[in-house]
Amino acid sequence: xxxxxxxxxxxxxxxxxxxxxxxxxxxxxxxxxxxxxxxxxxxxxxxxxxxxxxxxxxxxxxxxxxxxxxxxxxxxxxxxxxxxxxxxxxxxxxxxxxxxxxxxxxxxxxxxx
Amino acid sequence: xxxxxxxxxxxxxxxxxxxxxxxxxxxxxxxxxxxxxxxxxxxxxxxxxxxxxxxxxxxxxxxxxxxxxxxxxxxxxxxxxxxxxxxxxxxxxxxxxxxxxxxxxxxxxxxx
Numbered sequence: 001x002x003x004x005x006x007x008x009x010x011x012x013x014x015x016x017x018x019x020x021x022x023x024x025x026x027x028x029x030x031x032x033x034x035x036x037x038x039x040x041x042x043x044x045x046x047x048x049x050x051x052x053x054x055x056x057x058x059x060x061x062x063x064x065x066x067x068x069x070x071x072x073x074x075x076x077x078x079x080x081x082x083x084x085x086x087x088x089x090x091x092x093x094x095x096x097x098x099x100x101x102x103x104x105x106x107x108x109x110x111x112x113x
Numbered sequence: 114x115x116x117x118x119x120x121x122x123x124x125x126x127x128x129x130x131x132x133x134x135x136x137x138x139x140x141x142x143x144x145x146x147x148x149x150x151x152x153x154x155x156x157x158x159x160x161x162x163x164x165x166x167x168x169x170x171x172x173x174x175x176x177x178x179x180x181x182x183x184x185x186x187x188x189x190x191x192x193x194x195x196x197x198x199x200x201x202x203x204x205x206x207x208x209x210x211x212x213x214x215x216x217x218x219x220x221x222x223x224x225x
Contacts, residue, residue, distance in 0.1 A: 007154075041217050041218075042218055053165050088153075092156075099144075102146075102148075104155035104157070
C-alpha cells in the first residue's frame with residue numbers, strides 16, 4: 001500500500017543533542033513537507049521541498065535542517081539550536097499539479113528530557 | 114502565521130446529532146480544505162472546496178464556503194462515536210507550492 005512512513009514514532013533526547021526524524025513516501029509525490037504541532041494548536045510549517053535537491057524554509061525553520069537527496073525521502077534534523085523542540089512532528093506529501101490534498105504520515109513525538 | 118481559526122474550540126454532542134464547525138480566514142484563497150486527526154495520529158484529508166464553489170458534499174459531510182465573509186463551515190450529519198477527533202481547516206493562498214496554513218482545530222467528542 002502506498003503511503004508515508006515516519007520513524008521513530010517516539011523519541012527522547014537530551015538537551016544539546018541533534019536528532020533526525022525519518023520520512024519516506026512511496027506515493028511518487030514530488031512535494032514533501034514538515035510540520036510541527038504543539039498541544040491544542042494547529043500545524044506550523046517548518047520546511048518544504050518541491051523537487052529533489054531543493055527545499056525552502058517555512059514559517060518556523062530556525063533550529064531545524066532538512067535534505068532531499070531522493071524523491072522518496074525528506075529527513076528532518078532537530079538541532080540543539082532549537083530552543084523548544086518538544087512537539088509532535090508531521091511529514092506530508094502532495095503531487096505537484098494535483099488538487100493540493102496533503103497526505104500525512106503518522107507523526108513522530110519528540111520529547112526533550 | 115495561522116490564517117484559519119476554527120470555532121468552537123471544542124464540541125461535545127450525542128450520537129445521532131449533527132456537528133457544525135466553523136472556520137474563518139484572513140486573506141484570499143485558492144481553496145480551503147478540511148482535515149481530521151485522531152488523537153496522536155496523522156491528519157487525514159476530508160474534503161476540498163475551491164474558491165469558486167459554495168457548497169460541497171461527501172457522504173455525511175457538507176462543507177460551505179463564503180468568500181465574502183472569508184468563512185467556511187463543516188457539517189457532520191448523524192454523528193457517530195467514531196467521528197470523535199480534531200478537525201482542522203487549512204487554506205491554500207496560492208503561490209504554486211501548495212503551502213497550506215492550518216487553524217488550531219475543533220475537538221469533537223461524540224458520546225454514545
